[in-house]
Every structure is written in C-alpha cells, then in structure tokens.
Amino acid sequence: MVVEYVLEGAAALGGLILLRGLRIVNQVERGVVFRFGKARPKARQPGITYLIPLVDRMRKVNVQIVTLPVPAQEGITRDNVSVRVDAVIYFRVEDPVRATIEVQNYLFAVEQVAQTSLRSIIGKSELDDLLSNREELHRGLELLIDSPALGWGIHIDRVEIKDVQLPETMKRSMSRQAEAERERRARVITADGEFQAAQKLTEASAIMAETPGALQLRLLQTVVEVAAEKNSTLVMPFPVELLRFFDRAGGGGQPPEKSAD
Structure with missing residues (x-):
C-alpha cells in the first residue's frame, strides 16, 4: 500500500511538473527561450509551447509596429537658423532573438539614435528644406536610424518630421518676405498685361493703317x-x-x- 501511495504521489508530482512546462505565446508575440542561460537560435511561434521545467526560461517579445515619438531637438541649420524639430518613428522587431540579446533595451536605444540622427539632419539641412523638402529628409533620417537598428534585429518602417518651430523674429521675416513676393508677382502680372495690350494695340493700328x-x-x-x-x-x-x-x-x-x- 505504501508503495502504491508513493507511486501515485510521484505520478501526480510528475504531471504537475509537466503542466508547469506549458506556455502560451500570443499572436502579437514571439518567445525567446534560454536553456541553461543560452538563447535558442529560433524564437517560439504563437500558440502552445513547452518548456523543460527548471531548465528553460522564456522571454516574450512584442512584434507589433511601435510608434515612438522623438522629443523636440534644438539645432542650427546650415544657413544659421535656430529651430526646434520633433519627429515620430514607426518600427517593429524583425528578429526577436537579436533584439533580446544584442541590446539591453531596444526601445531606449532606438529613441537615443533617433535623437542624435535628428540633430545631425538639422545641422546638414537648410531652413527651406525643413519646411518644403521633407521627403528627402525623411529618407535620410531613416537611413541614419536604420543602420545601427539592423544589428539589433529592428526594422525601421517609417520616419517623419512632425513639426518645425521657428523663432518669432524669423516668422516675422518670413511674413515680410512672403508679402514682398506676392507684391512682386502682382506687379509682374500687371506689367505683362500692359505689354500684351500694347502688342495687340500695335497690331490693330497696323491693320487700320492698311485698311x-x-x-x-x-x-x-x-x-x-x-x-x-x-x-x-x-x-x-x-x-x-x-x-x-x-x-x-x-x-x-x-x-x-x-x-x-
């Protein structure tokens, strides 16, 4: 009888240990398994997975697209204008194993790289490029961030500049410039109309002189x-x-x- 109780207890304990090894990985996650402290080369896919009790440890990594706002960075453009520029990054984890073991906190790392890259872009660009030619700046900023992120298993989907804040003196100067440009266009259009009217009158007078x-x-x-x-x-x-x-x-x-x- 004692032997039977021992066997039943051992079977129950074994079943409990086996059940403790079952894990569920959600659809938006991947599981990185560490066996005796060493990461397994392949991440566990969504669904039910089994871990060896007391041997395996699993860390779940979210693979959804992350929207990361970049704080506003101050800088001086190539034409010596002080501006504040903020941006937003869309990225996702492409290799969960590398994102887990290559960098301690990939969110913080991507944010820091984005800030330094944004300041670099500000110093290389002119004010007109920041205001009107943003597509080129987006591509250049994406390349600067994507270069180190590839080594961390991170894929940069898109980088966009959200807002460019200018000093008040620069805003007033740009307003005067825009007003002067509109005045110039109005005078050119008026002069062009008078020139065309003079041409037509000259042609009409020539016809009337002949007839x-x-x-x-x-x-x-x-x-x-x-x-x-x-x-x-x-x-x-x-x-x-x-x-x-x-x-x-x-x-x-x-x-x-x-x-x-």
Whole structure:
C-alpha cells in the first residue's frame, strides 16, 4: 500500500511538473527561450509551447509596429537658423532573438539614435528644406536610424518630421518676405498685361493703317456704344472721307468727267 501511495504521489508530482512546462505565446508575440542561460537560435511561434521545467526560461517579445515619438531637438541649420524639430518613428522587431540579446533595451536605444540622427539632419539641412523638402529628409533620417537598428534585429518602417518651430523674429521675416513676393508677382502680372495690350494695340493700328475703312467702322461702333448707354443727342463732325467710303461701298462709279470746251 505504501508503495502504491508513493507511486501515485510521484505520478501526480510528475504531471504537475509537466503542466508547469506549458506556455502560451500570443499572436502579437514571439518567445525567446534560454536553456541553461543560452538563447535558442529560433524564437517560439504563437500558440502552445513547452518548456523543460527548471531548465528553460522564456522571454516574450512584442512584434507589433511601435510608434515612438522623438522629443523636440534644438539645432542650427546650415544657413544659421535656430529651430526646434520633433519627429515620430514607426518600427517593429524583425528578429526577436537579436533584439533580446544584442541590446539591453531596444526601445531606449532606438529613441537615443533617433535623437542624435535628428540633430545631425538639422545641422546638414537648410531652413527651406525643413519646411518644403521633407521627403528627402525623411529618407535620410531613416537611413541614419536604420543602420545601427539592423544589428539589433529592428526594422525601421517609417520616419517623419512632425513639426518645425521657428523663432518669432524669423516668422516675422518670413511674413515680410512672403508679402514682398506676392507684391512682386502682382506687379509682374500687371506689367505683362500692359505689354500684351500694347502688342495687340500695335497690331490693330497696323491693320487700320492698311485698311482705312476699318477705322471708319470702328468709329461707327464707338458711336453706337455711346448712344446705347445714355439716351441723349450726340453731335459729331462727319468727315468727307466717310462719304467717299460709303460711295465706294455702295458701288458708285467715278464722277463724270468735265466736257472740254
């Protein structure tokens, strides 16, 4: 009887130990197993996994995309303008084993690299690039951060500059510059319109000089427009050339020649 109790107790203890070795890895996680202190080369996939009791230890690593804001960094651009720039990084763990054993805290490490890279980008860029040419800066910043992150098993998905804060004096200067630029464009457009109008008037005067009848028709059109605006009497000289024009337009012949005495 005693032997049976011992066997049953040993079986129950063994079953309990086996159950303690069962672990569940969530869909958004990967399990890094340490056996006798040494990391296994492959991470455990989502689902139920088994660990050797008292031998294996498992650390879970989240593989979702992490959104990491980069605190605002002060710097001086290449054209000597003091600015404050902040950014945001989207990254994820690509190799859970390397992210666990190569760096102590990969979140803190990525944040520090992002800050130093952002200050470096500020010093290499001009103010106009920070304000209008951000796509190139995003790619350059991503390359600077991705270079050390690859060794940690981290993949940088995207890096974006969120905001560029300028000094108040620089904002006022840029406002004056924008106003002057708009004034310049307005004057250029006005001058261009006058130039085109002068060209058209020159062409019209050349046509009227070659065809006197066109000038007379223009005169009549002006009279009609003036008379249509106000119901009043209009007195104007009637040139003899206009009578000759009407005579030719009506098909009249030449005046009869005087008979010789």
